[in-house]
Amino acid sequence: DTAVSQTPKYLVTQMGNDKSIKCEQNLGHDTMYWYKQDSKKFLKIMFSYNNKELIINETVPNRFSPKSPDKAHLNLHINSLELGDSAVYFCASSPGTGDNEKLFFGSGTQLSVL
Amino acid sequence: GQNIDQPTEMTATEGAIVQINCTYQTSGFNGLFWYQQHAGEAPTFLSYNVLDGLEEKGRFSSFLSRSKGYSYLLLKELQMKDSASYLCAVRDSNYQLIWGAGTKLIIKP
Numbered sequence: 033d034t035a036v037s038q039t040p041k042y043l044v045t046q047m048g049n050d051k052s053i054k055c056e057q058n059l060g061h062d063t064m065y066w067y068k069q070d071s072k073k074f075l076k077i078m079f080s081y082n083n084k085e086l087i088i089n090e091t092v093p094n095r096f097s098p099k100s101p102d103k104a105h106l107n108l109h110i111n112s113l114e115l116g117d118s119a120v121y122f123c124a125s126s127p128g129t130g131d132n133e134k135l136f137f138g139s140g141t142q143l144s145v146l
Numbered sequence: 147g148q149n150i151d152q153p154t155e156m157t158a159t160e161g162a163i164v165q166i167n168c169t170y171q172t173s174g175f176n177g178l179f180w181y182q183q184h185a186g187e188a189p190t191f192l193s194y195n196v197l198d199g200l201e202e203k204g205r206f207s208s209f210l211s212r213s214k215g216y217s218y219l220l221l222k223e224l225q226m227k228d229s230a231s232y233l234c235a236v237r238d239s240n241y242q243l244i245w246g247a248g249t250k251l252i253i254k255p
Contacts, residue, residue: 073231075189075245122188134179135243137188 035059038123038138045113046146053108053141055123064106065135066098067122075122081106082128110143118145148172150246152234157252158224166219166232166249174239180208180219181233183248189233192219221251229253 038055045051057064066078079098080087086098095111110117123138149171158164170178177196181189195201195210195217207220219232231248238244 073247075233075235077242134191134194135181135189137190139188140186 036123036125036136036138038121038141040141041139042142042144044144044146047113047115049113050109050111051113051143052110053121053123053143055106055108055138057104057123057125057136059125059127059136061125061136062103062128063126064100065124065126066106066108067124067137069120069122069140071119078108078121079106113143113145115145118143148238148244150234150236150244152232152246152249154247155250155252157254158221160224160226160253160255162224163220163222164224164251166221166234166251168217168219168234168246170215170217170234170236170244170246172236172238172244175212176237176239176241178208178210178217179235179237179243180206180217181235182230183233184230192232224253226253226255 036057063082065080067075068078069075078089078092081100097109099107120140120142122140124135126133126135151169179194180192182192183189193201193208195208198210198212200207200209205222210217231250233248234246235243
């Protein structure tokens with residue numbers, strides 16, 4: 033029944049490791065996103081993927097790479113994890129990119145880099 | 147730069163009314179959203195304003211003044227379950243969502 037599901041819920045890892053977070057939506061939406069929410073609670077867009085077009089936020093280090101095997105999935109792979117990567121990562125989807133189209137969020141992945 | 151300002155924290159009493167303000171300075175404007183986020187959970191959509199005025203939805207209402215770069219979320223008949231953070235977000239001219247840091251609302255009995 034879950035509309036946007038992401039796994040894992042919690043991820044604790046060492047600096048320098050590579051990890052992935054998976055996201056799936058069963059809403060039939062065309063657009064998916066990855067957001068990072070830091071300790072100050074700001075939500076910052078990392079990537080958005082609209083059908084076949086990936087929009088990369090230039091402030092995201094290239095250690096972060098999204099992968100979309102199909103329209104319903106947008107996974108996030110992170111190489112060489114750093115302490116500053118510790119945050120909550122939210123996947124989200126929307127029907128498109130129109131003015132009033134609201135976002136549906138996954139439950140978040142709390143990443144802790146030690 | 148682009149900026150969304152909201153109070154960091156507010157406290158209100160169960161059964162009362164509270165108004166959470168949001169001011170914004172963005173490159174263009176294509177709508178303003180309010181989301182609710184309970185601690186440890188995902189944000190969920192509350193309201194959307196693109197024209198000036200008040201949008202009412204049950205106990206929650208949202209107001210927009212584009213000329214003043216200002217919005218507020220009004221919560222009536224407060225319940226304990228309304229304790230959460232309330233996030234204001236503005237869609238700019240590039241259709242990117244710019245988010246505020248959220249207002250943590252604490253409801254006391």
